[in-house]
Amino acid sequence: MLDARSRSTMQPRIERISFAPIERGIDPPWFAECCKIRRIVFVEEQSVPAELEWDGLDEIAEHFIALTHPGPDERARGTARMRVIGSTAQAERVAVLESARHLGLGRLLMEAIESRARNRALSRICLNAQVAAVPFYERLGYRSEGDEFIEAGIKHRAMSKDLD
Numbered sequence: 001m002l003d004a005r006s007r008s009t010m011q012p013r014i015e016r017i018s019f020a021p022i023e024r025g026i027d028p029p030w031f032a033e034c035c036k037i038r039r040i041v042f043v044e045e046q047s048v049p050a051e052l053e054w055d056g057l058d059e060i061a062e063h064f065i066a067l068t069h070p071g072p073d074e075r076a077r078g079t080a081r082m083r084v085i086g087s088t089a090q091a092e093r094v095a096v097l098e099s100a101r102h103l104g105l106g107r108l109l110m111e112a113i114e115s116r117a118r119n120r121a122l123s124r125i126c127l128n129a130q131v132a133a134v135p136f137y138e139r140l141g142y143r144s145e146g147d148e149f150i151e152a153g154i155k156h157r158a159m160s161k162d163l164d
């Protein structure tokens with residue numbers, strides 16, 4: 001979690017972006033910021049092939065963005081998306097800029113997805129975690145399922161969490 005000093009200077013907040021207004025061209029520049037963060041974190045830092053990152057599913061997802069420093073200097077530091085599959089929410093593309101990690105933004109993004117999933121009466125969150133990120137999700141109550149597998153050249157584990 002954020003320590004008191006970081007929280008007071010960053011004042012993080014999460015916004016949810018649904019795709020319909022983006023298609024109509026009335027989205028604030030936030031979706032472009034989500035894409036920028038994903039390109040920096042996944043394509044550049046982790047060498048995920050661009051054609052896998054841009055998988056054509058953004059249009060049917062809800063997107064979340066972590067913003068800090070409200071006011072004229074507001075900055076986008078993290079993003080995630082959620083897709084609904086049956087009664088389950090699939091959490092994907094969870095990324096925080098390297099300079100902003102370990103400040104609690106990843107947790108806030110996952111809490112925002114969980115809250116949205118509850119509001120949509122979904123009973124479970126599923127995700128494919130990079131093996132290096134498994135401890136991050138475990139701290140948030142997710143449990144691993146099955147064997148490791150390779151996706152985009154990176155080892156993953158399936159994880160899930162039942163919602164109350």
Ligand SMILES: CC(C)(COP(=O)(O)OP(=O)(O)OC[C@H]1O[C@@H](n2cnc3c(N)ncnc32)[C@H](O)[C@@H]1OP(=O)(O)O)[C@@H](O)C(=O)NCCC(=O)NCCS
Nearest residue numbers: 001094095096101102103104105106107129130133135136
């Ligand atoms: C994984 C990631 C999203 C975590 O975001 P973050 O903002 O640094 O995470 P938080 O600061 O909210 O951390 C929440 C908790 O998880 C822990 N944590 C975060 N990253 C961790 C890691 N890699 N290993 C172990 N614990 C970790 C934190 O210490 C914190 O624990 P605490 O609540 O007990 O203090 C971020 O490291 C990232 O973007 N990584 C690159 C992209 C990636 O791998 N995404 C996941 C794809 S499945």
